[in-house]
Amino acid sequence: MKSRTVIALLAGAAVGAVLGILLAPDKGEESRKKVKKTAEDCIDKVKEKLSNIKKNNENVEESEEE
Numbered sequence: 001m002k003s004r005t006v007i008a009l010l011a012g013a014a015v016g017a018v019l020g021i022l023l024a025p026d027k028g029e030e031s032r033k034k035v036k037k038t039a040e041d042c043i044d045k046v047k048e049k050l051s052n053i054k055k056n057n058e059n060v061e062e063s064e065e066e
Contacts, residue, residue, distance in 0.1 A: 007046070014039070
């Protein structure tokens with residue numbers, strides 16, 4: 001349940017950031033670069049969070065086995 005909340009929060013932040021960039025008064029090329037950079041950053045953060053969640057789950061499973 002907690003991991004779903006984190007993922008939903010990150011997804012919402014990513015959507016908000018992209019919309020903010022798209023609605024900003026910049027040139028198209030600049031906006032596309034910003035969207036690409038923001039998307040890449042968000043993907044990296046999501047991968048990091050998922051990795052941490054996976055490690056935590058593995059630690060919990062190991063603790064339960066002992």
